[in-house]
Amino acid sequence: MIKVRANACSLLLVIITFFSYSKIASASSVLVGYWGYDEYLAKYPEESVLTSELKNTVKMEPIPLSIKQDKPIKISFIYPGEQASDYWVRNLIALESRLKALNIKYELTTVSTRLNIDFKEQSRSLYNAIDKKSDYLIFTLNTTRHRKFIEHVIQSPDTQIILQNITTPVKAWHDCQPLMYVGFDHVIGTKLLANYYQQQFPNGAKYGMLYYSYGYLSTARGDVFVQSMDNNKYTLTSSFYTEATRESAYNATQSILQDRSDVDFIYASSTDIALGAVDALNLFDDVQPLVNGWGGGSLELEAIKNGTLDVTVMRMNDDTGVAMAEAIKLDLEGKKVPTVFSGDFEVITSETNPEKIEALKERAFRYSDVSLKHE
Template sequence: MSLFVKSLFTFTLLPTVVFAVDSSTPNLSTSGLKYWLADEVNDTKVVTQFQNVVSSNPIKINKSVGKLARIALIYPSADLSDFWIRNYHALTKRLDAMDVNYSIDEFSSRQIQHALQTRYIDEVLARQGEYDYVIYGPSELYVQADNIQRLAKSESFQSYIWAFHTPMKSWQFQPDAWFDFSSSVGAQALCDFLIQRLGSDVSFAMNRGIPGITDDQRSGDFKSCVEEEGGWINFYEHFGQYQAGGGRDGAALITQSFPEVTMLHNANTAMTLGSLEYLAEQSLIDGMYVTGWGGTAAEIEQIKQGNLNATPMRMGDDVGVATAEAIKFSLEGRTSDIPKIYLGRIEVVDDQMSTEEINARTREAFRYSGVELE
């Protein structure tokens, strides 16, 4: 089984490789990427068994474990997307359900507040010995690369990363585990769905996020797929910084300058809501096929109202539940049973589904964080 290590591990041809990988993995020498793929560092049996645990009812922690799990959670929960706060609830409620004894300190920011997250990292590292687990949802992977490695270097706690799943091959120190949904898988699923639904030769535009790995996958992979597999034509790409105002600005620029565009891609919930607000004000909703990202409660509500057409829907609580299970496994001395990269489930939800179908998916996605169904 492949293992992350917290110190430099030397191979003959790769002197700065930071964790061992399974040399039998077929993608190892052919992926050509700057980061490790999940199937290059995970043990397939471990992943399958762990996913079964995440999808099943909770099991109480071994009674012999009396240790308090001291947790620091650093994440951009002040943004409009409810992904962060929902997974906080999923994490804590799953821990409660398993009778895990824990304390948790939250360090909240917005996704564009990179410097604030650095200050939080400084504070946590200055309190060495006060935490057993540090969960970090970076504002952006490349921007926060040094901070991630600072956490990973520490021997005093386990470091878990939320909302990313791409360990960079050049890093000297790697976190203990990553918990995320695959943006590439979501982009492919959305691409396949839309080509089937809208056909070929569609004129489209994009509200992209912040230049970096997440947007490369959510937007870049989606763009490549629809262009190559559907012959779609891209008219404009606007970087909206994952903010509602950015989505609104992008929608305004696109509709005013490129009336040919009939489909608008948004790379997160905030930009989706901003673009929908503008389109509604200008009475342009009916003429634009709009997609979101993540299947958050706000997006699902917009689909039910007939404003948003489709979204790749994450089984949102999977990340929080999986992190809680990892903490439990760690407390029980079962770290080898934790995948190095955990990827939650994702499905496309659209405006042609019945309310009952959408509600069933919503109940599963938000089984711990809760949702009001109508």
């Protein structure tokens, strides 16, 4: 699939953005307006080959850049780092570590924000990246505002955009796609958790839902989970959109348990939300529903070790930072870059062998742990 650049995208985006929203009512997928990760790779076999090749490259030792750079590339990385999860910090470390290992000369500008709150800061940083003619802009997509920012950047002839923490291409952008969507596919991770709960409660269960803040992540992690559960056996008793913070999840969990104290589990959509739910459970001595994490970062693994969390889907965290560095290398060498890349998951439970968890940590944090331990 060809990714059209520059002015060719400008006119297309004006046209396709207008028409994309008119089709929402008739769409059947939970993720309306997006290609599912597996769906996209099945539709575009050539992309499947590129993604498979990058997956292999990510697991290999780095091979230095084959061309000579005239000057360092400029990279702007705007990320939602203001949260308990260490995913983004580790991701940034892995990106830089791999860039250095590839002998790529670069200048990196980073901006840490709160995902659905600091819109002015995000907007200012995005436009600064364009004004400075950053070669690569790394951002995310969770709300309509983010989408508008991204559509503006796609039209820039100087800046390639990498969308982090999303692996489902926007259908309305057709061939005017970003350089790459990269992350750990939310649908795949969510279905792994759904499968776990179905195995734990084969005869059915009642559960509460703690969504992320309103936007793409709530749909991909929350609505997909509800859809994946058999509604004849599994009853969603109550659900709350949080502010994606520990405190908001703490309050929402109290409301769930005060309303229905007989829930068998509480589904949490992120690390902060899971930790807030666990905090709230301490207020209820006679109620102990299962609680899941989402992502398997350091705090979640510690909570599972201590018995306060029951399960999580652990991302092989550093894979995405490595994948971004390798994608930049491919682009610099004039080679094709896959449109989508999803890292691997492992399901970790309170019953998982500690030696296995340590082995997975070595794999998942192979770049970031080295740096964090020296801080």
